[in-house]
Amino acid sequence: MPALQILPLPAGPGFLPAVAQGILALGAERGLGLNLASLHVCVPGLPLASLLRRELGRVAAQPLLLPVCDTLARWAGTQVLQPAPLPESERLLLLRAALAERRWFEEGALWGVAGEMAALFDELTENALALPADEAAFVAELEAAYAIRHSVPLAFEARVVHELWRVLAGLGRPDAPGAYALQLARLAEAAAAPLVAVLDGPPETALKPAEKAFYQRYAERQPVFLYYPMPRQQDEAPLMRTLAAAWPLPDPAQEMAPLLERAHALPARVPASPLAERLQILAARGREQEARGAAALVLQWLQEGKRRIALIAQDRLVARRVRALLERREVLVADETGWKLSTSRAGAVLDGLLETVAGAAYY
Numbered sequence: 001m002p003a004l005q006i007l008p009l010p011a012g013p014g015f016l017p018a019v020a021q022g023i024l025a026l027g028a029e030r031g032l033g034l035n036l037a038s039l040h041v042c043v044p045g046l047p048l049a050s051l052l053r054r055e056l057g058r059v060a061a062q063p064l065l066l067p068v069c070d071t072l073a074r075w076a077g078t079q080v081l082q083p084a085p086l087p088e089s090e091r092l093l094l095l096r097a098a099l100a101e102r103r104w105f106e107e108g109a110l111w112g113v114a115g116e117m118a119a120l121f122d123e124l125t126e127n128a129l130a131l132p133a134d135e136a137a138f139v140a141e142l143e144a145a146y147a148i149r150h151s152v153p154l155a156f157e158a159r160v161v162h163e164l165w166r167v168l169a170g171l172g173r174p175d176a177p178g179a180y181a182l183q184l185a186r187l188a189e190a191a192a193a194p195l196v197a198v199l200d201g202p203p204e205t206a207l208k209p210a211e212k213a214f215y216q217r218y219a220e221r222q223p224v225f226l227y228y229p230m231p232r233q234q235d236e237a238p239l240m241r242t243l244a245a246a247w248p249l250p251d252p253a254q255e256m257a258p259l260l261e262r263a264h265a266l267p268a269r270v271p272a273s274p275l276a277e278r279l280q281i282l283a284a285r286g287r288e289q290e291a292r293g294a295a296a297l298v299l300q301w302l303q304e305g306k307r308r309i310a311l312i313a314q315d316r317l318v319a320r321r322v323r324a325l326l327e328r329r330e331v332l333v334a335d336e337t338g339w340k341l342s343t344s345r346a347g348a349v350l351d352g353l354l355e356t357v358a359g360a361a362y363y
Contacts, residue, residue, distance in 0.1 A: 004219035004226070006203060010237060011229035019227045020055040023067065023196055026225065030194065034060065039067035042197040044206075046071065047334065052198065072197070072211060076183035085179035091118055091168065098167045117164050118175075125177040126208055177210075184214040191221035199228035238274040245269045291321035298326060 009018045027036045036056075043049045049069035056066060095114035099105060105113050168175065174182060195218055199206040203226055207215070215224050231249060245266050248256065257265075267273070284290035294311065301309055311333070313319035323333045 004215060004224045006226045006228075008202075008228055008230035011240060012237060015229055016052055016055045017059055019052065019196075019198055020059040022225065022227065023056060024060060026194060026196065026223075034062065034064035036067040037065040038193045040075070040193060040195050041067045041069045042072045042075065042195065043069055044071065044198065044200045045336075047336075048198065067196070072184075072214075073180070076180055076187060079183040079186045081174070081179055081182055083173045086168070086173040086175050088118070088176065091175060094167060095164055098164055102163070121165060121168070121175060122177050125175065125181070126210065181210040184210055185217070188214050188217035188221070191218045194223045194225070196225045197227070199226060201228055202231065203228065238270070238272075242266070242270045242274055287315065287318050287321065291318050291325060294318075294322045295325035295329075298322075298331065299329060302331065 007022070009015050023036065023039065023041065027033065027039065032038065041049075041052065043052060049071075052069060053066050057064065092111075092114050095117050096110050099110045099113055100107070195215075197215065203212060203215075206228065215226065218224050231244075246262055248262075256262075282293055284293055298309055298311070311319070311322065313322075319335065323335055326333055
């Protein structure tokens with residue numbers, strides 16, 4: 001009988017090879033041999049899909065037809081809904097118009113309140129609902145969820161939420177989280193082949209409620225295999241034990257000691273650190289020096305023959321500067337940090353226009 005299997009694996013270089021071996025073993029068990037085209041593999045991001053395909057070819061050590069690798073959101077997006085989901089821009093306009101009609105807030109605050117209401121509706125939809133069986137069940141679950149919120153003692157806030165949701169509900173078109181849940185429901189109902197998913201953490205934290213429900217319902221029809229890197233605390237590798245001692249997972253029942261105290265206590269727990277000669281902390285006086293230092297280090301590694309280099313950015317401005325410095329040297333960077341609109345020239349122009357409009361509203 002189909003079932004859901006949750007398979008934690010040690011984090012590190014052996015993670016993807018182990019996933020690839022599991023996929024090949026599944027293909028052999030199903031009699032697919034080296035034709036894995038009927039299997040579907042879900043990954044957290046498309047860059048990982050490319051790495052997994054490469055690993056499958058390396059582990060198989062012979063030509064094979066690869067499975068379909070995609071993110072769950074992109075796969076769900078192949079399901080066409082009627083009526084079409086409500087675009088975010090149109091939803092904000094409707095919320096703003098409804099707020100203006102009710103005169104609950106000042107004119108200058110309407111766009112901000114509309115944005116906050118949209119974010120609240122998304123959160124409620126994502127966390128208050130199970131995967132619906134169909135559109136009618138989805139509407140019933142929404143009504144039950146928002147009716148509960150309407151009963152809270154904060155009468156005015158509850159009234160705002162309830163009435164605005166009714167405005168959107170009257171359109172009969174789901175918003176983005178609702179459409180996602182409906183699309184996942186259709187995928188689960190149409191399950192025709194085993195499904196493999198690679199998560200970036202334990203299912204209870206890596207998946208949204210609708211995604212958890214999707215995998216459970218899919219497993220009622222076809223086998224589902226969820227692979228994820230096990231938490232550092234459960235990994236016996238020396239490097240993972242060191243990281244777990246230095247940065248333990250938060251414990252609600254116990255206050256975490258400051259970082260400096262954890263650093264002083266670490267040598268007693270891990271006498272021979274696997275990070276020795278592998279971890280460097282370099283001081284920088286300002287963003288420019290930080291960016292130049294990072295770019296110089298990347299160039300040095302490339303000259304040494306290293307090809308798989310990751311940059312983890314804590315500051316988007318520094319990340320953009322590093323990227324610019326490297327591209328001057330014809331080193332291309334796959335930038336996944338994204339650009340804040342406020343840091344771009346277009347954002348500055350837009351900010352000036354908004355300030356002009358806001359100022360004109362008071363004269």
